[in-house]
Amino acid sequence: MIDIRSGPQVCGELAGGASREWLVPDGRGGYAMGTVSGLRTRRYHGLLVVAGDTPASRRVGLVSLDPAVTLPSGDRVRLGAHEWSSGIVDPRGFERLEQFALVDGVPRWRWRIGDVVIERELAMAYGRSCVAVVHRLVSGGPVRLDLAAVCTWRDAHGERRADGPAPRMEPVAGGAIVEGAFRLAGPDWTPEGQWWLGVRHREEAARGLSPEEDLWYAGRFSGALDKPGDTVSVLAWADGLAEEPPPATGLVEAARRRNRAVVAAAKPTDAVEATLALAADAFVIRTAFGPDVVAGYPWFGVWSRDTMTAYEGLFLCTNRADEGRELLRAYAATLSEGMLANTADTGRVEYNTADATLWFLHAVNRHVTATADTDLGAELLPLLQGVVEAHLAGTRYGIGVDPADRLVTQGGLPGMALTWMDARVNGVPVTPRAGKPVEVNALWVNGLAGLAELTELTGRDATALWGLHAQAAASFRRRFPAPVGWLHDVVDAPAYPLGGAARHDDDLLRPNQLLAWSLPYAPLEPDAATLRRIATGLFTPLGPRSLAPDSPGFVGRHRGGPAERDSGYHQGTVWPWLIGPFVDAYRRAKLPVDDLLVGLEGHLGEYGLGSVSETADGDPPHAATGCPFQAWSVAEFLRVRRTR
Template sequence: MPPGSVMTFGPHVCGSASGFEHEWLVTDGTGGYATGTVAGLRTRRYHGLLVTPDRHLALAALDPVVTLPGGATVRLAVHEWASGAIEPAGHHHLEHFELADGVPRWRWRIGEVVIEREVAMTHGRNSVAVVHRLVDAPAGVTVELALTALCTWRDADGERDRTTEPPAVELAGGGGFTVDGAYRVDGPDFRPVGEWYLDAYAREEAARGLNPVEDLWAAGTFQATLALDETLSVSAWSGDLDAVPPAAATVVADTRRRARKLLRTAATAGARDAVDKALVLAADQCIVTKPDGTPDVVAGYPWFGSYLRDTMTAYEGLFLATGRFDEGARLLRAHADLPERMRASRLGDCDGPLWFVHAAERHVARTGDDALAAELLPVLEGVIAAYTKGTRDGVRADTSDGLLAVEADESGLTWMNARLPRGPVTPRDGKPVELNALWANALGAVGALRERCGRDASVVHSRREAVKAQVVKRFRAPDGWLFDLVDARPAAYPKGGGSIHDDAVLRPNQLLAFSLPYAPAADEPRLRTQVLQAIGATLVTPLGLRSLAPAEYGYHGTHRGGVVARDTAYHQGTAWLWLLGPYVEARIAAGLPVDTVLTAVEAHLGECGLGSVSEIAEGDAPHRATGAPFSARSVAAVLHARAAIRANRKLQTASSGKTEKLKLARDAAPRKRRNALR
């Protein structure tokens, strides 16, 4: 199945267990969402038709039952139970699934009768529309369609069962009902039921070592008699329960129009082919608007929130590669208080502010927005000053060499931040290589912006040159690559040790020293080549770069099991897709081929989170994708890397054309001289 703005599956996938592995997602632009599987089975505790921005699961499912003219009933839903039974098995009637312009569509066939479902959300409001239509039937035939609303009201990370009070269902004026006063479900001819569906089973939660069983409350049914092309629509929403959203069919049409507008905007920024289109819509899922009107980024669905590091790491891909410049500028302005926050409180993040500096400089470089440069320059200088004096997280520029040091990585301050009760899985006390690559890059970025604003940048440039020299000097390891840490504390060593070390463990973090715009090791081509050879031979997988080389102590090639097992493997061998961005940029800088680096990832768009990119994959073959199936950093990295590859290809074409013209000119010169002699 080729990825693109339209993705389809036929009965072989829809009607089998394969359909349980492909997930769809629609979002509302505020942080709320609806998600599930192609075949309709709820395999995660997070699957449902309405999840609120504060991550509460509301409407879990609408189970369709069709009554044919002869009186036979056919159940089109599919559920798995703690007993192991899959009943009903309505996916056996599912002949087609399509994801087009961000709207998922299912078609069930019962002989000559075909029922269609579409799901969309109102952008800017936590509201979902579910439209059912009779799209094919013999002439004059009508069918009865009933939808059983399975409800709950719980934290999306937990469960609710019959040991609690049933959800409080109250009839709503004008039709439908409310649940626990928190959300409303509306549709035609509602008939209350009021009973528990016991022991619903979520197989993905079992695989993650979590409780996979919950009970769902059947609140009642919506019903209608459908002739050809007639619909039965249900809407559900939270917030102002009296404010009825637009008609469901209108919501679907508006969603499609909005998706096409996003694609037109992105096309002006260079995103034009089918893969780009899918990624542009995936990026849109991650961009949300907060209640105060400022943009933000959801790090991943279905369980992540918003974090500074993820937001700014993803900034180039999400906002610049898609042409969303105005939103991006508003997001950057919203972080103007970052220096004060760094001084006043713990961010739990040692490099997010440096990614913010990178994002701001890249935005100005891409858009030429000098007004924004002048506005943000004091903020960026404040970030530099905060690191110089020392942040509340214990990150400070060492006065002896100018490098940034993490005094005590007790809570996981770098992006390798997995924690167990005993502390970080990968403690990185000392001077991490990627932190100092970002530090040198931030100094270069501030210097460039000072020059752009007509201000003297000599002091900043001088400081960057000193840091750059120290990075090359201090981090060059005897093995032919860069140390992952210098001045590492003993706690960073799983085998112990009583003195400060330089840690030569082979990880991908060093890529930032070669890939960033003001990379500190950019002028070391031989070192860069050695590093890329080592990384290419040991860390590169089809779906990202391993976080640790397989030959290193503590390598975990699988990411499975309970919380402890998965968190232990998270940065100890698991492959991260977002690292493909720095890898592509480093290869381009080295003049190495990049055209095939993203081939597997582009195919992956149709494998797990449809149209999107997974957070991580297992380090061992076959590199099964895992983690969040819809990841902002991964989507952004692929968008940005594809843009970089296109720009590099264009540059090479222009260069080869110029070379060819020079060659033709040289060949023509002797002929001109001979003609002149005649």
């Protein structure tokens, strides 16, 4: 894997150390997450964040373990870090950090106090809501180490205040159970029970959200570090509270071994692919219903569009086809009226997407093509044929096939945003794309051809499907090329605001058209001159912008409160996942692609360490935004590197 480490100039200065984040997943949708500096900058940061009934319904438990070292002289040095409502950062333990590193995916901090050097390593027990934190004396000593256990128990998207009831504390051997939800265990436990008021999260302030909360100082653990090699360890876990996990040092070593095995199973060809293979592993989880995919950390749960877009990169490029097969079967069971369930993150199962189902057709075809798993193809074939039939007949939200040209039209209902550009402000779509979007129809043409091939592989007649594919492809080639020199983003778009009779074709320069050249059964043959023109308007080192800078409505900075951020979400913001279709289109046009990936390779050490962000600013220097760890960003980067 690539070497990810930071020295004292990054660790000890908040602009650097607090802007680089690490993630340790538990394989169930929960995680530990924080910054290189140790300063919690998000409400979502914590050492034990527990997934609930769905991956999105997470709760924060153990917030931090703040170290304090008592030296032989009697001096006490605090190594934690908190920002307060006053803006003061105290303590400032990051100023004692001489290095942070990710070693086989395990974060390691190294503090120096004169000749005393203490390391911390942190890991989660895979498949359990359990975190192990190990502190080791590297040199110097003897010293005594105190660890202040700072806790809460709340929804990850909110805050908890001292004006409510204090967390319930139940004493148990070696520690305490907090709120009946999670347990702390370690050496020489001393209960405290005190509110820390006004802890501030600077990233939430920047996002226009409530930035402050009150935290509960539950108590402290203490241990002696007499000689190099001595350790003081703490465990926190939220399942099987009566049963203590294995020793923390063993859990750290087990995590390191597992991470190495995950990378080896993917058979990477270089350090970047190895890093991406481990990054991909963070998103593949197992729930009570089988394998699934977290769309992004720290705030997303499961979204079928993201899952199916990321499928090839997460499963086929990492040799996890058996898990992928199980996932595809489970998702097929959610089909209703020819549509794949979109998400349950909102609290109910929703089907409000025009493209997730077509990405599902693509994922199944790629799985069968890559694995020769024709048994799965035969099993799912009736359901996939039902998707086509439902689209021909018309289904929810105005999604259906126009009998005049055999292209998919969708939307037209107030407040609906059914493509991946689905941001809304006050219930109004920011990028209204009702009509016939270019990527939806590229996926439709691609899906029909893939399904026809699958039908033939199972010994059935596919004449009707090939005929429908030929009609749709011919209409695509006729309808989407625009006089400006690229493809229309939407054709037959209704007047907006809705209600007018006039329809028009939208020729704004957006990246959605890349799928018309990139998919395996793409409707168009690539044209080098057109792709270069698109690259000039859209390409950045982290991938394509969602809108060209010279277009009306372009937003170059993805910043501010929720409404401001949503207003720019697809109006110029960079989306790294689009590197996949961009590179594929370039390759098909026989244009050079290796230089297109250099920026993303450097990005692996800049924001979400070892991973790829959800978004970035459209304007230079293209600072990363959104989730620091995003599934389809990682998956598409890995996929196009593996298929060189």
